[in-house]
Amino acid sequence: MAIRTLRDVYAAFEEGRWHTQYIYKTASVAYTAQWAPAHFQAGKPLGNPLLGDPLTFTPCILDRNNAIWFPDIPEGQERYLASVTLRHRQSGFNSYPSIVIYDLLGYYSQIDGDNDEVQEFDNTESLPRYTSGEGVQLVMINHLSPAAAHGLAIINYTNSDGIDQQVTVNVPMNGLNLVCSGVRTGAAAETGPIGIRLGPGARGVRKVNWIKFTTLPSGLFAICLIKVLATLVAGDNNVTVEREFYSKAGCYMPRIYDGAFLTWMSRIGGSTGRTVTWYGDFTFIWG
Amino acid sequence: MDQMINAITSGQTYEFVWNKITGGTAYSAGRWYDFTLLNGTPVANNYPGTALQWRPCNEATGNGTQTFGIPHGGDVSPLLKHVLNMSAWTTSSTGVPGCLWLVDIEGYYPGINMNTTAVQNLSGTPTLRAPNGLGVRMFLVITATAGSTAHNLSYSYTNQNGVSGRTNPVTVACTASAIVGHITHSGTASNNYGPFLPLANGDTGIRSVQSVQLSAASGGGTAALVLCVPIAKITLSVQSLMTEKDLLNQIPSLPRVRDGACLGFLYGSGAATAASSTFAGTLQFVWG
Numbered sequence: 001m002a003i004r005t006l007r008d009v010y011a012a013f014e015e016g017r018w019h020t021q022y023i024y025k026t027a028s029v030a031y032t033a034q035w036a037p038a039h040f041q042a043g044k045p046l047g048n049p050l051l052g053d054p055l056t057f058t059p060c061i062l063d064r065n066n067a068i069w070f071p072d073i074p075e076g077q078e079r080y081l082a083s084v085t086l087r088h089r090q091s092g093f094n095s096y097p098s099i100v101i102y103d104l105l106g107y108y109s110q111i112d113g114d115n116d117e118v119q120e121f122d123n124t125e126s127l128p129r130y131t132s133g134e135g136v137q138l139v140m141i142n143h144l145s146p147a148a149a150h151g152l153a154i155i156n157y158t159n160s161d162g163i164d165q166q167v168t169v170n171v172p173m174n175g176l177n178l179v180c181s182g183v184r185t186g187a188a189a190e191t192g193p194i195g196i197r198l199g200p201g202a203r204g205v206r207k208v209n210w211i212k213f214t215t216l217p218s219g220l221f222a223i224c225l226i227k228v229l230a231t232l233v234a235g236d237n238n239v240t241v242e243r244e245f246y247s248k249a250g251c252y253m254p255r256i257y258d259g260a261f262l263t264w265m266s267r268i269g270g271s272t273g274r275t276v277t278w279y280g281d282f283t284f285i286w287g
Numbered sequence: 288m289d290q291m292i293n294a295i296t297s298g299q300t301y302e303f304v305w306n307k308i309t310g311g312t313a314y315s316a317g318r319w320y321d322f323t324l325l326n327g328t329p330v331a332n333n334y335p336g337t338a339l340q341w342r343p344c345n346e347a348t349g350n351g352t353q354t355f356g357i358p359h360g361g362d363v364s365p366l367l368k369h370v371l372n373m374s375a376w377t378t379s380s381t382g383v384p385g386c387l388w389l390v391d392i393e394g395y396y397p398g399i400n401m402n403t404t405a406v407q408n409l410s411g412t413p414t415l416r417a418p419n420g421l422g423v424r425m426f427l428v429i430t431a432t433a434g435s436t437a438h439n440l441s442y443s444y445t446n447q448n449g450v451s452g453r454t455n456p457v458t459v460a461c462t463a464s465a466i467v468g469h470i471t472h473s474g475t476a477s478n479n480y481g482p483f484l485p486l487a488n489g490d491t492g493i494r495s496v497q498s499v500q501l502s503a504a505s506g507g508g509t510a511a512l513v514l515c516v517p518i519a520k521i522t523l524s525v526q527s528l529m530t531e532k533d534l535l536n537q538i539p540s541l542p543r544v545r546d547g548a549c550l551g552f553l554y555g556s557g558a559a560t561a562a563s564s565t566f567a568g569t570l571q572f573v574w575g
Contacts, residue, residue, distance in 0.1 A: 003296050005289035033378060036497050078296065098376055098529030121396035138426075183308045183327050183565065192565030193306035194379035198328045203303070228304050231374045231569055233529050250371035250535040251291045251298070252571055267376070267404055269527030 001077060003253075003287045009082070009246045012285035017173060018082065020070050020283045023169040028177070030273030032094055033091075035179035037141065038265040038278060039104065045069065048263075049177075050143050051220040054110035056122040057207065060261035067104070068262040070284045079286040080245070080253040081229065086264075086280035087240040097240075101230040101254070102284030104261040105129055105136065111211055111221040113147055113171075120210045128198075129257045130227050133160035133206030135193030139224040140171055140181045142217075147180070148174040150187035151217025155196065158274045164209065165199035171217050179265065180221070187215045194228070194265070229254035240280070257285060288547075291535060294575035298373070301360030305329065307552070311468045313381075314560035317475035319482035321428040321513070322447035322566070323392065323551035324468045325356050332429050332551070338398025341411025341495075344549035351460050356392070356549035359572045368574035369534070375568030376529040382564045384557035385523040388482065389570075390515040391416065391548040393423060399432045399499055400463075401508035406500045409512070416545040418518050420494035421447045424483035425514050426434045426470045426553075427499075430440050433465040434506020439473060442484065442499045442512075447492030448498040463505060470553065471510060482553050483517075486552055491570035518542045518550070519567070544572060 003009060012018055015076055025041040039048040052058035062069065072210050073079055079100075086194050088097055105128060108121050138157060151171035158164050170182035172190045182190050183197040197204070230249065234241040245253040258261070262282065268274060307327035314320055323332040332355035336342040341374070342350055359368065360503040375387050393416060396409045417423050427440060445451040460478035465471040472536045473481020486493070496512060517543045521532045534540050544550070554566070 004293040006292060007289070055399065080296065093333060095525065096528055098527065139415070168473065183306055183564070185326070188563070190308070190378075190565060191328075192308075192376065192567050193327070193566065194304060195306070197306065197326060199329075200327070201349075204359045227568060228302065231372075231529060231531060233531060246292065246538060247288075248533060249383045249531075250533050250571065251373055252295055252573070253292070253299075255296070267527055267529075269525065270460065 001287045002245045003078065003080060004281055008287055009285060010286045018283060019071050020281050020284045027275035027277050030275050031175060031178055032268055032270045032273045034174045034265050035194055035265045037263060038266040040177040050107050052109040052228045052265060056118055057106050057108055057125045059125050059128040060104045061128055061231050061259040062261055066072040068282050073286040077286050079256045079284055081256050081282060082246055082253060082285045083244045083283045085240050085242045086234055086239055086252045086278060088149040088234055089277045090237055090274040092274055092276050093237045094268045097234045097266040097268045099232045099234060099264050099266045100228055102226045102262050103129060105225045105227060107224040108208060108223045109222050113151060113213060113217040113221055115211055115255050116216055118210050118212045121208050122267040123207045127206065128259055133204040136204040137226050137228060138205045138208060139179055139195050139226055141174055141181050141224060142178060142219055143220045143222045145220040146176045147217040147219035149173055149217050151213055152187040152215035154212045154214060158206045158209060159202040160204035160206055165202060165271065167199050169195055169196045173217060188250055290575055294573050299574045300525055301572045302569060303358050304354045304569050305357055307560060309560060311562050313562050314497045316556055316557045316559050319470040320468045320554045321470060321552050329357055334395055334397045336397040338408050339396055339407055341394055341396055341413050343394040344392045345547040346549055349549060356551060357570060359544055359550060362546040363367035363574040364546050366574045367507060368544045368572055369533055370519050370544060371573045372571040373519060374529050374533040375521050375523060376527060377523050377564060377566045378527060379460060379561055379564035380526045380567060381558045381561045383523045383526050384484050386520055386555040388520045388553040389518045389550060390553055391518055392551055393514040395511045395513040396496060397511045399510045400514055401510055402504045402506055404501055404504055408496050408498050409496050413514065416547055419447050421492040422516050423493040423514050424494055424517060427512050429467050429471050429508060429510050430508040431471050432467060433471060435464045436505045437463050437505050438505045439502040440499065442496060444496040445494045446490040447494065449494060451497065454486040457483060457485055459484060469548065472520050503512035547565055
């Protein structure tokens with residue numbers, strides 16, 4: 001039953017072991033040249049502003065319509081993302097969006113950008129998937145209350161080998177609901193990275209232990225732990241990008257674990273901020 | 288195709304998301320730069336070591352001081368590992384057009400003095416992942432800013448057949464005042480070659496390098512002579528727009544990644560890339 005050949009892929013479709021989930025996201029905040037996570041946007045699935053107990057790891061587990069829904073499968077079977085179609089509508093066309101599809105594993109909410117003390121995190125809950133942290137990215141996002149300046153922070157985390165590490169990274173003022181993961185050790189604008197710069201030898205993040213702002217950015221922040229699953233590039237406004245993972249992208253079908261909290265982030269270039277609306281579907285197979 | 292799907296759904300894959308930010312000095316168009324020296328994930332490499340003595344690099348420990356190589360999932364022998372997909376983007380309008388060249392850094396000779404005309408004899412016997420050094424190339428990257436006097440580079444190496452005394456077949460000009468990270472013999476000036484140093488007639492690889500010599504003392508600076516195996520390239524064409532490369536279907540090459548490979552990117556700048564430009568991307572590997 002396992003999917004190990006192209007014949008198995010076709011058999012999954014022929015035998016009904018597939019599901020297509022349509023998605024629709026209402027207009028985002030206006031952005032350009034930053035990574036914008038779609039889960040902030042209302043629609044289907046529901047918007048997720050990353051609420052929870054402050055500074056407490058909140059695991060993300062699919063529950064009905066809180067993320068891109070897929071059906072339960074019999075024990076022992078494996079689920080894969082077979083294909084995705086996405087089309088976008090920008091409020092005024094800037095450029096083609098670059099898209100990263102990922103599993104949002106959990107987050108630390110409401111980190112205070114006006115607090116220069118050590119803010120310790122509650123890790124009573126742990127990663128629900130990719131539990132070692134291998135390949136897990138640490139993503140800073142400004143949420144709920146906008147930053148007023150570029151910040152600088154020391155972040156202490158446990159890497160995927162179980163070793164505590166500490167990095168000093170800037171927290172750029174990129175805008176509300178947008179990624180602000182820094183790489184540099186000085187407060188400055190930075191819009192390219194998805195995850196922050198990690199320490200020597202780190203291949204991922206298991207948990208985050210504390211943060212201390214040494215330059216206060218103001219506002220509130222969330223740290224998300226994510227596992228990137230796939231990338232794709234969309235086309236012109238309203239043009240659908242279609243990606244069959246089992247026959248394109250090196251046949252790299254991302255494995256979708258039970259409870260996966262699927263979402264995506266996008267990045268458009270240009271000098272004028274644009275809101276972006278999304279339509280599309282995700283197709284899963286299993287066997 | 289079936290073998291590939293089998294490998295992927297059996298979990299014989301690894302993905303890594305990398306990012307790098309250029310330093311405080313702008314790059315010049317037409318030159319090549321070594322991104323492993325930049326901050327980001329993985330951490331920066333500064334080619335430490337005893338001057339002129341070979342130092343090997345690998346995935347697990349990098350150069351022995353900095354674990355700077357892009358992780359690719361550890362050793363898999365007797366299975367074979369390949370690069371499957373690549374993506375990359377830059378935030379910088381001056382980061383395009385550009386080219387990122389993924390290489391396996393086998394090791395290097397550090398501490399080459401850019402302020403002397405003396406023959407600098409290199410020591411150590413490289414044990415290379417590439418059998419007999421086949422396919423190995425080399426480049427000279429600045430690790431402390433070079434002086435302002437023009438200078439050429441000559442070198443003597445042992446080729447893939449074990450023949451020693453092989454030398455540069457053409458005049459190779461380095462760049463006066465080259466900045467840290469610049470592959471100093473690359474650029475648009477006369478007698479510039481890049482990113483790799485030209486090999487003698489008929490040579491297709493390098494086992495070791497015996498000596499280097501400059502035609503003039505530049506006035507300062509140090510460099511590292513790096514041996515590497517080129518693996519795959521990805522171009523950057525539009526600011527902020529991700530470039531994707533499928534190495535199974537689109538460019539059916541599935542470049543091999545050997546056990547222990549110490550992966551990093553070289554960057555060819557098609558424009559004068561502004562200081563503090565961010566580059567990032569993903570790499571997917573598969574083995575079977």
